[in-house]
Every structure is written in structure tokens, then in C-alpha cells.
Amino acid sequence: MNCPACGAEIPDVSRFCLSCGKQIPPPREVAVVTEPDPDPAGMAMLLFGLSFMMFFFSLAPMFLGLWIGVAALVAAGLAMVTAGYFIIRSGRKEIERRREKVSAKIKCSYCGVLNDQTASKCAGCGAAL
Numbered sequence: 001m002n003c004p005a006c007g008a009e010i011p012d013v014s015r016f017c018l019s020c021g022k023q024i025p026p027p028r029e030v031a032v033v034t035e036p037d038p039d040p041a042g043m044a045m046l047l048f049g050l051s052f053m054m055f056f057f058s059l060a061p062m063f064l065g066l067w068i069g070v071a072a073l074v075a076a077g078l079a080m081v082t083a084g085y086f087i088i089r090s091g092r093k094e095i096e097r098r099r100e101k102v103s104a105k106i107k108c109s110y111c112g113v114l115n116d117q118t119a120s121k122c123a124g125c126g127a128a129l
Contacts, residue, residue: 040091047084051077 001012001024008019016023054077061069105114106129113124121128
């Protein structure tokens with residue numbers, strides 16, 4: 001953003017110009033873009049908890065001699081454990097994919113050129129970063 005009085009470049013969140021000191025009018029509307037949280041740990045923990053409950057409640061039919069009920073509850077518990085595992089696994093892949101996309105840049109304080117994060121000198125002016 002540029003100052004309307006002197007034309008100097010100022011940060012978007014500034015209320016005053018850093019060069020001339022004039023007050024900058026506030027922006028009309030600030031757009032905030034939020035992305036959904038890629039961490040699916042909540043759903044996976046819910047499935048793990050429900051699977052533990054299934055394993056615990058499979059004891060009642062076992063004491064009554066209803067082995068079909070035991071098998072059904074154990075199978076449902078194993079299915080929930082498997083689903084929770086795959087939810088966590090897919091969430092980790094999504095997080096890793098997003099980490100690869102993000103590449104931080106360092107702005108040179110002298111000339112303003114954006115440099116790679118691993119650079120030790122500015123590509124524009126040669127100043128140390």
C-alpha cells in the first residue's frame with residue numbers, strides 16, 4: 001500500500017505513514033480467508049473411543065454365551081480402529097502436502113527483493129540477510 005500524501009510504501013495495517021506521519025484512512029473491508037483445519041485427530045479419537053466401547057460391551061454377550069454377539073461387536077470395534085487409522089494416515093498426508101507447498105521468502109530490508117529462505121545474501125543488492 002502507498003501513502004496518499006507522499007507516495008511512500010507502507011504496510012497494509014499501518015494507521016500512519018512511516019515517512020511523512022500523515023494519518024492513513026482505514027481500509028473499507030479486510031478479507032480474511034481461512035482454510036479448514038486438516039488435522040482429523042478429533043474424528044479418529046472418536047472412532048478409537050467407540051471401538052474401545054465395543055470391545056468392552058462384547059464382554060456381556062460373552063458371559064451369556066452369545067458368541068455371535070461377541071463376534072459382531074469385536075468386528076465392529078476392529079472396523080472402527082481400522083477406519084481411525086486410515087483417517088489419521090490420510091490427514092498426515094494432507095499436512096505433509098501442505099507443508100511442501102509453503103515456501104517462506106525473506107524480504108531484503110535494503111532493496112525489498114524477496115529471497116529464498118536458505119539464501120545468505122540478497123539476490124538484488126548483495127546485502128547480508
